[in-house]
Amino acid sequence: xxxKPLVAVVSAGLSKFGKMEAFTGRELFVEAVDExxxxxxxxxxxxxVKAIFIGMMSESFEHQGHVAPVLSDWAGLxxxxxxxTEVACASSAAALRFGIFSILSGVYDVVLVGGLEKMTKxxxxxxxxxLGMAADFPFExxxxxxxxxxxxxxxxxxxxxYGTTEEQMGMVAVKNHHNGALNPKAHLQKEVTLDDALSSxxxxxxxxxxxxxxxxxxxxxxxxxxxxxxxxxxxxxxxIIGSGQGSDTxxxxxREDLTSxxxxxxxxxxxxxxxxxxxxxxDVAEVxxxxxxxEIIAYEDLGFCKPGEGxxxxxxxxxxxxGELPVNPSGGLKxxxxxxxxxxxxxxxxxxxxxxGQAEKRQVEGCRIGLTHNVGGSGASCFVHILKxx
Amino acid sequence: xxxKPLVAVVSAGLSKFGKMEAFTGRELFVEAVDExxxxxxxxxxxxxVKAIFIGMMSESFEHQGHVAPVLSDWAGLxxxxxxxTEVACASSAAALRFGIFSILSGVYDVVLVGGLEKMTKxxxxxxxxxLGMAADFPFExxxxxxxxxxxxxxxxxxxxxYGTTEEQMGMVAVKNHHNGALNPKAHLQKEVTLDDALSSxxxxxxxxxxxxxxxxxxxxxxxxxxxxxxxxxxxxxxxIIGSGQGSDTxxxxxREDLTSxxxxxxxxxxxxxxxxxxxxxxDVAEVxxxxxxxEIIAYEDLGFCKPGEGxxxxxxxxxxxxGELPVNPSGGLKxxxxxxxxxxxxxxxxxxxxxxGQAEKRQVEGCRIGLTHNVGGSGASCFVHILKxx
Numbered sequence: 001x002x003x004k005p006l007v008a009v010v011s012a013g014l015s016k017f018g019k020m021e022a023f024t025g026r027e028l029f030v031e032a033v034d035e036x037x038x039x040x041x042x043x044x045x046x047x048x049v050k051a052i053f054i055g056m057m058s059e060s061f062e063h064q065g066h067v068a069p070v071l072s073d074w075a076g077l078x079x080x081x082x083x084x085t086e087v088a089c090a091s092s093a094a095a096l097r098f099g100i101f102s103i104l105s106g107v108y109d110v111v112l113v114g115g116l117e118k119m120t121k122x123x124x125x126x127x128x129x130x131l132g133m134a135a136d137f138p139f140e141x142x143x144x145x146x147x148x149x150x151x152x153x154x155x156x157x158x159x160x161x162y163g164t165t166e167e168q169m170g171m172v173a174v175k176n177h178h179n180g181a182l183n184p185k186a187h188l189q190k191e192v193t194l195d196d197a198l199s200s201x202x203x204x205x206x207x208x209x210x211x212x213x214x215x216x217x218x219x220x221x222x223x224x225x226x227x228x229x230x231x232x233x234x235x236x237x238x239x240i241i242g243s244g245q246g247s248d249t250x251x252x253x254x255r256e257d258l259t260s261x262x263x264x265x266x267x268x269x270x271x272x273x274x275x276x277x278x279x280x281x282x283d284v285a286e287v288x289x290x291x292x293x294x295e296i297i298a299y300e301d302l303g304f305c306k307p308g309e310g311x312x313x314x315x316x317x318x319x320x321x322x323g324e325l326p327v328n329p330s331g332g333l334k335x336x337x338x339x340x341x342x343x344x345x346x347x348x349x350x351x352x353x354x355x356x357g358q359a360e361k362r363q364v365e366g367c368r369i370g371l372t373h374n375v376g377g378s379g380a381s382c383f384v385h386i387l388k389x390x
Numbered sequence: 391x392x393x394k395p396l397v398a399v400v401s402a403g404l405s406k407f408g409k410m411e412a413f414t415g416r417e418l419f420v421e422a423v424d425e426x427x428x429x430x431x432x433x434x435x436x437x438x439v440k441a442i443f444i445g446m447m448s449e450s451f452e453h454q455g456h457v458a459p460v461l462s463d464w465a466g467l468x469x470x471x472x473x474x475t476e477v478a479c480a481s482s483a484a485a486l487r488f489g490i491f492s493i494l495s496g497v498y499d500v501v502l503v504g505g506l507e508k509m510t511k512x513x514x515x516x517x518x519x520x521l522g523m524a525a526d527f528p529f530e531x532x533x534x535x536x537x538x539x540x541x542x543x544x545x546x547x548x549x550x551x552y553g554t555t556e557e558q559m560g561m562v563a564v565k566n567h568h569n570g571a572l573n574p575k576a577h578l579q580k581e582v583t584l585d586d587a588l589s590s591x592x593x594x595x596x597x598x599x600x601x602x603x604x605x606x607x608x609x610x611x612x613x614x615x616x617x618x619x620x621x622x623x624x625x626x627x628x629x630i631i632g633s634g635q636g637s638d639t640x641x642x643x644x645r646e647d648l649t650s651x652x653x654x655x656x657x658x659x660x661x662x663x664x665x666x667x668x669x670x671x672x673d674v675a676e677v678x679x680x681x682x683x684x685e686i687i688a689y690e691d692l693g694f695c696k697p698g699e700g701x702x703x704x705x706x707x708x709x710x711x712x713g714e715l716p717v718n719p720s721g722g723l724k725x726x727x728x729x730x731x732x733x734x735x736x737x738x739x740x741x742x743x744x745x746x747g748q749a750e751k752r753q754v755e756g757c758r759i760g761l762t763h764n765v766g767g768s769g770a771s772c773f774v775h776i777l778k779x780x
Binding site for chain 1: 414441448449450452453454455459460462468470474478488490494495496523633635636637638640652657766770
């Protein structure tokens with residue numbers, strides 16, 4: 001299936017990201033679906049949408065499992081059958097992959113994929129605990145380590161091996177906040193300076209407050225169909241031409257190397273091969289910057305630069321909005337926010353806007369090939385998708 | 391794809407079900423995978439298994455989310471990428487459906503699907519709370535209702551409308567305990583009399599202790615491949631010829647009728663149509679008897695008898711092991727046990743054994759077409775699969 005469109009994305013929607021005090025998770029999901037349906041007036045939701053696949057990380061935030069049929073119901077899509085997927089912060093990329101398989105299988109012709117997380121209902125301490133469940137219980141959680149600590153281990157390993165600096169990590173924060181300030185749906189729409197980033201409160205050395213993504217509420221969705229049906233629903237479809245997934249050990253202690261994510265390299269290889277595309281062909285990317293070091297490692301794992309050169313890549317300005325390969329034009333998890341279950345499809349939403357010229361102030365001019373990179377936990381799961389403009 | 395095999399099941403495995411104090415969920419999963427691999431010596435797990443899809447209901451039991459890659463790792467299947475599905479007690483039927491789609495898509499040729507739940511680590515009160523998350527938080531959980539209460543509402547509605555009796559529900563318990571006593575992997579391997587059932591402690595009128603399924607630990611798996619590759623791995627494959635899914639509102643209060651599950655009727659219709667099979671063609675079935683009333687409703691929703699005649703169906707002995715259409719030869723959720731995430735694929739395991747003549751003391755002679763029916767929560771989700779012997 002090399003280079004052949006797998007599915008068409010005919011619409012996408014995103015709720016406002018942030019601390020959305022007045023809204024439950026299901027209401028945020030409805031907000032995302034409403035946007036997608038408004039972009040796609042020729043689609044009759046109850047008749048055309050044959051199934052929905054939803055990523056959500058944790059039942060604990062809202063004390064609500066079995067969320068998939070609730071979302072089908074509240075979004076007005078019943079009787080569309082619904083399934084939830086969970087692979088930590090990559091939950092909705094898994095839902096997307098399920099949706100792609102379901103269409104390729106010939107069983108469905110139109111499906112809605114998406115994700116959500118309502119994280120701010122509970123205290124930051126509780127959120128930290130619930131997120132921590134994505135690490136290994138007997139061998140990681142038990143020691144008291146939380147996610148900033150796990151990524152701090154990767155950061156110090158990368159610094160030690162390659163000389164990556166705190167300044168380079170800070171530059172990722174500055175870039176992503178710059179982009180997020182241009183995105184009306186972003187959680188933290190404000191610029192920060194390198195000085196702000198470097199002088200912010202230490203969380204887990206070397207990661208400071210501005211090296212960490214946000215605890216946010218939000219939901220995302222995209223509507224997929226068979227490529228040959230795309231024109232029925234839109235004049236400007238985007239095609240998914242590659243989908244890759246990798247897994248790895250959950251525990252960091254089991255891995256040979258902390259400076260790279262094997263799951264990400266595997267996912268990227270599968271996606272590039274399926275798409276018949278090379279890293280140099282990518283015009284715009286949304287990558288999983290749960291911590292700034294994660295974005296630097298992503299540059300390397302995705303082949304945008306060589307291993308160890310991620311720090312230099314940001315220092316050279318290549319991933320800036322006006323650079324050679326803009327990364328996280330949306331503001332990324334860092335500034336747009338990271339409602340974990342929503343993130344994977346929120347990346348698809350951004351690339352959909354970019355490839356159809358709808359990204360307004362943060363539009364990357366002339367982009368044709370986009371990539372998304374969504375990581376679960378500390379890298380035991382990764383999904384890479386490659387999209388092409390119509 | 392009417393009547394055409396979708397995928398072949400070339401092997402299956404099941405851990406012992408019960409209160410497995412010495413084992414974590416991941417260890418039970420390894421036990422299930424080991425059995426499946428032993429049945430299938432020509433399969434090289436690390437080379438041949440291309441992906442795994444796992445159903446698990448709740449992260450809360452073991453304080454462990456992101457469980458899919460852990461299972462791939464512990465079962466020796468890495469680098470096979472792994473995804474978890476969740477739709478309450480139907481979580482592993484959803485994993486099976488993902489596996490089927492993934493093979494039909496052409497992306498994978500061999501995948502492992504399965505499920506697990508480790509429920510007895512926590513107190514019964516905690517287990518009741520965690521299971522309760524599968525009901526609607528704002529409109530059901532909040533009122534204090536738990537699952538026995540929700541199914542009691544269905545039971546009284548069925549009694550009121552059709553004259554179904556407590557004795558008929560008790561007969562379901564007697565039948566399933568009889569079968570479970572013949573199953574060495576069952577949680578409660580003991581016969582009960584109708585008197586035992588009717589005189590057992592009241593839980594939620596009219597449901598008594600013996601009307602309720604068990605809180606169990608356990609894991610299940612099945613290995614799927616493309617039909618044309620089946621002979622490479624086994625001499626006695628079973629084929630999945632129909633897969634159906636239905637969803638409905640989560641809240642019972644939103645439904646027009648409490649005596650039938652719309653999601654089950656939808657799932658059955660899709661599966662029967664895909665398989666080109668009618669209810670009368672089914673030789674053996676595993677249905678979701680989380681409560682005895684649920685099995686009676688299942689007879690009706692699956693078309694084994696007319697609406698309202700489920701009570702008479704059991705009274706007439708049709709679903710007995712030596713009856714015309716044996717239902718739950720494994721002992722069902724009632725006696726085999728109900729580690730919720732494992733149940734859907736545990737049903738596939740039983741039908742695989744039955745259709746390949748490996749069910750020993752509980753073998754249904756001459757069966758050729760089998761059916762599984764797996765319900766999530768109080769019926770907002772349902773999956774029906776139809777299998778054919780090779």
